[in-house]
Amino acid sequence: MKIIRIALLILLLAAFIAFPLVFSDPAITEVAVFTLFFAAAASGWNIFSGYTGYIALGHAVYFGVGAYAMALLCQDLNIPAGYTPFLLLPVAGLIAAAFAVPLGWIALRTRRHTFVVITIATFFIMQLMAYNLRFITQGSAGLSLPIPFDWSADFFNLPFYYVALAILLLALGTSWWVRNSKYGLGLLAIRDDEDRALGLGVKTGPFKLIAFVLSAFFVGMIGGLHAYFNGSIFPPFAFDALFDVAIALMAFLGGMGTLFGPILGALILVPAQQYLTIISGETGYNLIMYGVLFLVIILLLPQGIIPTLGKMWHKWVARRSIKEIPPAVATTTAQEALVTESTAKKDEVNL
Amino acid sequence: MSLLESENISKAFGGIHALDTCSIIVEEGTITGLIGPNGSGKTTLFNIITGYERSDTGIVRFNGHTITNSTPDKVFRLGIGRTFQLTRIFPRMTVLENMHVAAQRQGTRALLSRWSSKHEQKRALELLDFVGITQLKDMPAENLSYGQKKLLEFAFILIAEPQVILLDEPAGGINPVMIAQLSERIRTLNKQGVTFLVVEHNMEFVMGLCNTVTVLHRGTKIAEGVPGEVRNNPAVLEAYLGD
Numbered sequence: 001m002k003i004i005r006i007a008l009l010i011l012l013l014a015a016f017i018a019f020p021l022v023f024s025d026p027a028i029t030e031v032a033v034f035t036l037f038f039a040a041a042a043s044g045w046n047i048f049s050g051y052t053g054y055i056a057l058g059h060a061v062y063f064g065v066g067a068y069a070m071a072l073l074c075q076d077l078n079i080p081a082g083y084t085p086f087l088l089l090p091v092a093g094l095i096a097a098a099f100a101v102p103l104g105w106i107a108l109r110t111r112r113h114t115f116v117v118i119t120i121a122t123f124f125i126m127q128l129m130a131y132n133l134r135f136i137t138q139g140s141a142g143l144s145l146p147i148p149f150d151w152s153a154d155f156f157n158l159p160f161y162y163v164a165l166a167i168l169l170l171a172l173g174t175s176w177w178v179r180n181s182k183y184g185l186g187l188l189a190i191r192d193d194e195d196r197a198l199g200l201g202v203k204t205g206p207f208k209l210i211a212f213v214l215s216a217f218f219v220g221m222i223g224g225l226h227a228y229f230n231g232s233i234f235p236p237f238a239f240d241a242l243f244d245v246a247i248a249l250m251a252f253l254g255g256m257g258t259l260f261g262p263i264l265g266a267l268i269l270v271p272a273q274q275y276l277t278i279i280s281g282e283t284g285y286n287l288i289m290y291g292v293l294f295l296v297i298i299l300l301l302p303q304g305i306i307p308t309l310g311k312m313w314h315k316w317v318a319r320r321s322i323k324e325i326p327p328a329v330a331t332t333t334a335q336e337a338l339v340t341e342s343t344a345k346k347d348e349v350n351l
Numbered sequence: 352m353s354l355l356e357s358e359n360i361s362k363a364f365g366g367i368h369a370l371d372t373c374s375i376i377v378e379e380g381t382i383t384g385l386i387g388p389n390g391s392g393k394t395t396l397f398n399i400i401t402g403y404e405r406s407d408t409g410i411v412r413f414n415g416h417t418i419t420n421s422t423p424d425k426v427f428r429l430g431i432g433r434t435f436q437l438t439r440i441f442p443r444m445t446v447l448e449n450m451h452v453a454a455q456r457q458g459t460r461a462l463l464s465r466w467s468s469k470h471e472q473k474r475a476l477e478l479l480d481f482v483g484i485t486q487l488k489d490m491p492a493e494n495l496s497y498g499q500k501k502l503l504e505f506a507f508i509l510i511a512e513p514q515v516i517l518l519d520e521p522a523g524g525i526n527p528v529m530i531a532q533l534s535e536r537i538r539t540l541n542k543q544g545v546t547f548l549v550v551e552h553n554m555e556f557v558m559g560l561c562n563t564v565t566v567l568h569r570g571t572k573i574a575e576g577v578p579g580e581v582r583n584n585p586a587v588l589e590a591y592l593g594d
Binding site for chain 1: 423
């Protein structure tokens, strides 16, 4: 079973590596690049929101900070176009992570709906700052990044594809590591019952903040890569509310808190969105179709694809092995259910 | 010196005095019962001892250290475990995963260690076996019955080997056979040196199990002593049977 799993993963990885070589049309590879951008960002986001259950809707902040960090670093260090800017991505990620420390610390003092609202607020604050701190960001005039003119149109997408794939693998590896560590178990416990987890010695505050900062790091790297891919950045695109919604939707669709859910969500939604944009042209019908598609999915798979399939699989296994349940267990449970009701009623004093 | 004590704890919610200069003592190695009519402040006292609520005045001492108004994680790491009246487990995690949450003692090393080390895995299975729900280990905890959830909560407290365990209505809503088994487990652990403080309405259970019983009424201690004595105390009878 384990060997089959590993073989499948290697095969999948080989397919990802070979994809742009087999389908080399730039129109297709461009969609593939965007898909990987979102898959990596959604996987990073999932490390925090998926495992802790705190829905962050302000990760465009870290996407934007990563993008601006990349642009400013290239500008100030006079980095030439080519492969060198890719080396700056971890720095862009770290700068985004550094922003996540105070912002996360503040936002994580709240829970549930309040937390969501605060993260949205941080997003608007940062977008306004990008417009107004002209001496750093040039305001709405935007910043430009080095453009690798010597890469041919056929080749251009390839470096971005593989760098995005590397970031995706790093995010996925981190996500896997977290999920299998004691730390990740603590995060899942926070998702289920934070106060109970605290009462079992889980340091909920630092745990949540570390996950928040980790997720910001990956989103920040993708922000930097996206900026280099586009060649220029402007406040409304670096800090884009649709980005927040998009990565959350991808994780929801694929399955929050699962390892591969966000990637599956990105693999479905990004190409679908791009395809709908192409077939509907300038009319804007694509957004309506996108919305309808989404409603249908939410209606049929409210928990996301992977958890739903998992449940169906468990049900199927359970139905097959129903005869194997030891009769002793079955009877105690039934008996107990009866007693539970009756004792709950006479839960009064009988001194 | 007693293991756990509260001294003159007071707590008001708005105008209601849930606890009024309440002092109780739990001696090491005992099974102490904490009883009282509904609303007498038992659960509030539990919450204050374990750091879930802050007291207005008073002191909580554990092993001679003052732990008043500490946080729940610190209290737990010092060696005080508790269960809740309305059982609180982690519903979407499996039974085995639930068992491992409480074994979070490595702090920052948590990030670098697998949650399923061989030693801990073995210990978790032993404890599941101890409470008798090993066969459910891979089930999502939400699928367990009410009584099984209580047993799971009891078991995952044990994994951290606390010195004292606070049980909030452990016998509420579970069947008589299971109650007997639970008493047996508590006695076994007590012989191994674990101290218990038990809130319970089932008097048969309390009187049969506890070495000493403390009675709260309107947020104050009105009696304490061995079960037989407390049972016949006029103040206690009056508190229960009404004015």
